[in-house]
Amino acid sequence: MTSLLRTFAIxxxxxxxxxxxIMGLKxxxxxxxxxxxxxxxxxxxxVALVGTAVEAADLDPKLALAGLALGIGIGLLAGYGAKIGxxxxxxxxxxxxxxxxxxxxxxxxxxxxxxxxxGGALALQGGLRGAALGxxxxxxxxxxxxxxxxxxxxxxxxxxxxxxxxxxxxxSGLASAMLGVALxxxxxxxxxxLVATAGFSLAAIVGKALGRAPLDIVxxxxxxxxxxxxxxxxxxxxxxxxxxxxxxxKVVMVPGYGMAVAxxxxxxxxxxxxxxxxxxxxxxxxxxxxxxxxxxMNILLDEAKVDPADLxxxxxxxxxxxxxxxxxxxxxxDIVNPAAKDDPQSAVFGMPxxxxxxxxxxxxxxxxxRPGAAAVKNQLFERANTNMVFGDAKKVLQAIGLELKTQMxxxx
Amino acid sequence: xxxxxxxxxxxxxxxxxxxxxxxxKVPPTLYGTLATGMGAAAAISLAVALPAAxxxxxxxxxxxxxxxxxxxxxxxxxxxxxxxxxxxxxxxxGGEKQ
Numbered sequence: 275m276t277s278l279l280r281t282f283a284i285x286x287x288x289x290x291x292x293x294x295x296i297m298g299l300k301x302x303x304x305x306x307x308x309x310x311x312x313x314x315x316x317x318x319x320x321v322a323l324v325g326t327a328v329e330a331a332d333l334d335p336k337l338a339l340a341g342l343a344l345g346i347g348i349g350l351l352a353g354y355g356a357k358i359g360x361x362x363x364x365x366x367x368x369x370x371x372x373x374x375x376x377x378x379x380x381x382x383x384x385x386x387x388x389x390x391x392x393g394g395a396l397a398l399q400g401g402l403r404g405a406a407l408g409x410x411x412x413x414x415x416x417x418x419x420x421x422x423x424x425x426x427x428x429x430x431x432x433x434x435x436x437x438x439x440x441x442x443x444x445x446s447g448l449a450s451a452m453l454g455v456a457l458x459x460x461x462x463x464x465x466x467x468l469v470a471t472a473g474f475s476l477a478a479i480v481g482k483a484l485g486r487a488p489l490d491i492v493x494x495x496x497x498x499x500x501x502x503x504x505x506x507x508x509x510x511x512x513x514x515x516x517x518x519x520x521x522x523x524k525v526v527m528v529p530g531y532g533m534a535v536a537x538x539x540x541x542x543x544x545x546x547x548x549x550x551x552x553x554x555x556x557x558x559x560x561x562x563x564x565x566x567x568x569x570x571m572n573i574l575l576d577e578a579k580v581d582p583a584d585l586x587x588x589x590x591x592x593x594x595x596x597x598x599x600x601x602x603x604x605x606x607x608d609i610v611n612p613a614a615k616d617d618p619q620s621a622v623f624g625m626p627x628x629x630x631x632x633x634x635x636x637x638x639x640x641x642x643x644r645p646g647a648a649a650v651k652n653q654l655f656e657r658a659n660t661n662m663v664f665g666d667a668k669k670v671l672q673a674i675g676l677e678l679k680t681q682m683x684x685x686x
Numbered sequence: 687x688x689x690x691x692x693x694x695x696x697x698x699x700x701x702x703x704x705x706x707x708x709x710x711k712v713p714p715t716l717y718g719t720l721a722t723g724m725g726a727a728a729a730i731s732l733a734v735a736l737p738a739a740x741x742x743x744x745x746x747x748x749x750x751x752x753x754x755x756x757x758x759x760x761x762x763x764x765x766x767x768x769x770x771x772x773x774x775x776x777x778x779x780g781g782e783k784q
Binding site: 295296298299300302303304305308309311312315316318319322323325326327329330333334335337338340341342344345346348349350351352353354364365366368369370371372373374375376378379381382383402403417435436437439440442443444446447449450451452453454455456457458459460461462463464465466467468469470471472473474475476479480483508510513514515517518635661 | 748755757767771
């Protein structure tokens with residue numbers, strides 16, 4: 275390859291790669307495009323590595339290829355080796371890999387890898403370079419500590435695990451960014467810095483959902499519940515709820531007494547209509563004891579002009595829940611308490627209940643964690659696939675409806 | 687050399703701010719996969735580890751850079767495979783609940 279072609283190809287590849295990384299991360303944060311985002315991220319790597327190969331074409335590739343073969347082997351093993359759920363520790367540990375690698379290269383740079391990539395190091399930049407290399411080593415060590423602690427520490431596998439992974443990724447990104455600066459590699463500096471702050475933002479978002487500081491989640495310390503004996507309760511807002519509903523193909527609405535109190539039946543029916551207009555399958559699960567009197571939900575939903583053919587009684591509803599993407603529980607508590615099935619000590623044991631936990635994701639719209647009429651704790655609220663949406667049912671559902679409309683307009 | 691230290695420092699500073707903006711609202715169902723994807727992206731240090739292995743002329747440099755390549759490529763491949771798998775489970779019927 276001529277040197278002129280190389281001079282042009284390298285920055286073009288670098289820029290293309292940076293764009294792929296930015297778009298990839300952005301798309302991975304949205305339900306509809308998450309898979310496309312992961313693909314773009316992979317492409318970003320391919321383009322960045324092609325750029326590296328072009329730039330380092332004169333160097334002996336033997337060592338590099340040996341390391342790559344080993345690493346790809348380990349990566350495939352870690353990626354495919356076990357079920358996602360049974361190998362929780364790997365997620366945060368893998369997120370630390372980039373930082374550990376950056377620290378190792380920074381150490382190698384101290385040991386005299388001078389020929390490449392620094393070229394003619396300027397004396398003026400020497401101090402800055404040394405500081406950046408030092409920071410890369412420190413951040414890499416921090417990433418390793420965070421990754422291992424989050425993956426295998428006391429709180430491993432809990433609902434806060436993504437926060438630990440994101441923090442490890444953030445420290446890894448910082449280490450990579452500092453190494454990129456020290457060695458004058460623009461793509462490593464850019465992508466590393468991008469992940470450093472994006473990872474921190476994500477950890478903060480997860481922390482907010484759990485009502486705790488990100489570091490407390492990783493360590494399994496800090497606020498445990500809401501003073502009601504609950505732990506690991508996740509909460510999110512109407513917008514995030516709408517983001518998940520938007521991609522659901524089957525949704526089961528589960529109204530309870532709280533819907534009646536908030537007079538939220540019209541808002542609920544509106545959300546159902548919007549989801550239907552997007553092609554989703556929507557039914558209502560009606561528990562025989564939901565509300566004040568038997569038939570209470572039927573009367574309210576009839577008032578909101580819901581077709582009685584869309585209502586499912588207890589057992590039929592449980593069948594519908596088995597293959598539902600989302601169960602949207604509105605102001606219900608005792609009628610969706612899994613203790614009815616799981617806990618022989620519980621006052622509600624043996625009662626009919628709607629097994630909403632069968633759905634892939636559960637949202638519970640509720641004003642607080644206060645117990646229902648049966649005065650028992652509801653373990654559903656602590657489950658990994660449950661998200662609380664705190665607030666007045668009518669207001670929350672109206673906000674969800676508004677968000678769905680906005681998203682539909684944006685998609686149109 | 688395309689970049690140079692100062693140019694990389696500019697880009698790094700700008701990208702810090704870009705990273706804050708890329709992640710705004712994330713649905714709870716995507717926390718895990720997005721974090722895993724970020725972990726994979728953080729292994730971009732692979733792009734400097736590879737040439738470092740070619741340029742090194744000391745034994746210590748060789749050991750360090752080859753280990754760095756192995757660790758970083760394991761992070762990229764493992765992270766991307768895991769997030770792809772988790773997303774496929776989410777989309778497919780009867781997959782694992784996250």
